[in-house]
Amino acid sequence: MTTRTQLPSAADVLVAADRIRPHARRTPLLDVEIDGRRVLLKLEHLQRSGSFKLRGALNAMLSGPLDDHIVTASGGNHGLAVATAASLLGVQATVYVPEPAPAAKARRIEAARARLVRHGADFAEAALAAAAAAQQPGHRFLHPYDDPAVVAGQGTMAAEIVADAPDVDVIAVAVGGGGLAAGTALPIGGRRIVAVEPEGCPCLHDALAAGTPVDAAVTSVAASATGATRVGEVPFGILTSHDVASVLVSDEQILNARDRLWEECRIAAEPAAAAPFAAWLADRVPGDRPCLVVCGANTDWSAA
Template identity: 70%
Template sequence: MTVTMPLPDAADVAAAAARIAPHVRRTPLLDAQVDGRRILLKLEYLQRSGSFKLRGAVNAILAGPQDLHIVTASGGNHGLGVATAASLLGVGATVYVPETVPEGKARRIEAAGARLVRFGASYAEAAAAAEEAAARPGHRYLPAYDDAAVIAGQGTLAAEIVADEPAVDAIAVAVGGGGLAAGTVLAAGSRTTVAVEPHGCRALAAALEAGRPVDTEIDSVASSALGATRIGVLPYALLSTDSVRSVLVSDDEIRAARDLLWEHFRVAVEPAAATPFAAWLAGRVPGALPCLVLCGANTDWTPA
């Protein structure tokens, strides 16, 4: 597959880190043990907007023209990241979401100040409507993951991990459209990037099997955050390398990992954020000192 758009690199991640520093939180790294095994947990759910998506949104907005209204599409977290970034930076934003968007995420997008438009039954349908709306003068479309500036912004998360604990040898992240995993590859150096997906949202795994991005069916407890039907072109180009390990987990494993995060650490995250922990619990994350990214907590779920 030939990629016509320029790929971001490690220098772009470093530039993004400097650009977004005044607007995002440097989230903590928890050095922990589970069943006698040491792991690192990147507590990104403590980020403004409740997920890592703010990083890419802030970087992309600042890297582009400042006088345009931002339009995007999202299953929830990217939209909330864009809405929050737009509010912080003083620009207008409209977020298209599928009609199946969780109410908690929709409510938070509107509370952040963006205009919310519900359209279609899937992220793909919402994205098509958003791109059409963004074609009007004075508007700009901001992709959720298939964008160099977005990927570089997401890579700042892994850059923080490496800076805080250079001995980490694997970084496990959840994969939807692939922006976070692609950014992780850029910042991880020689470390393994473990790209974790639910069996029911396997856009990257399907692309690696086919040798190119392909459409997939979506059916998972984590689909509101990881429900991209096709991996991004730029993320795929960065993730189809030997430094990346593609891993699948079941919905039951995700639920169990989410519950265990609460039992062990009193951390309440959305299902997507528990997927790296699920992979680690199942023995599918390599390394003597892996870091698991808990990427978001935009959920109304609370333990009984």
């Protein structure tokens, strides 16, 4: 990480919470018993735009003067969040997505009145094209996870958890580029984070093993949301200074967890959002009072 990068703090999360409050929902906690064990679920899939990503997009866009045109790249959820935030704030948005991006997410981005551009085989290729397009006057590139304001915005979700359930001792989150996990680390004091990734998208797991961000392969049923090929420098800088356990789950475990969230709780989560629940079902989430973040629901169940 460059020394010029200022990592966000817990204080930045509090400022972000005030900043985004007029536009973002405070999502509920659900206390359930499954297989004879109690667990809290943070229902962030009920957030506007269908995922936690709206928090970071709003905070980043409201942190300074509004740009005329926001350009971003996304596997889907961040793009939909930017499109939604841009519509709420009255600015234009262009979202680059990889060619394989799910139709459900692409359709919703366009429905939020953003311009959608399909480019490249993966997020990294889409991001390069988006960054180049953002060089035009009046345009700004907004990174989905490697941005201090985005990370602070995502941290508002965790701040709600500890305010509503102060006895929570572990929070489990799905990891793509690391923005949600890093944001979660900021306001939770000494509580532990369990960072859950698909076996086919292990960018944080590989970075922690290597001691630095490294490129990782992306092959998973959850890749549209957890398909970053490299963990962000900002998230990595935060997560390496906190108590983080890295857990990998298989696609089979993810899909089973997604189906059980529906059968047990009638929660319609996308695969990535079921990853923390998959880890918990496999007894990979410790603690006396764990909370699992159900982070998104942008899927079409008729095609799932």
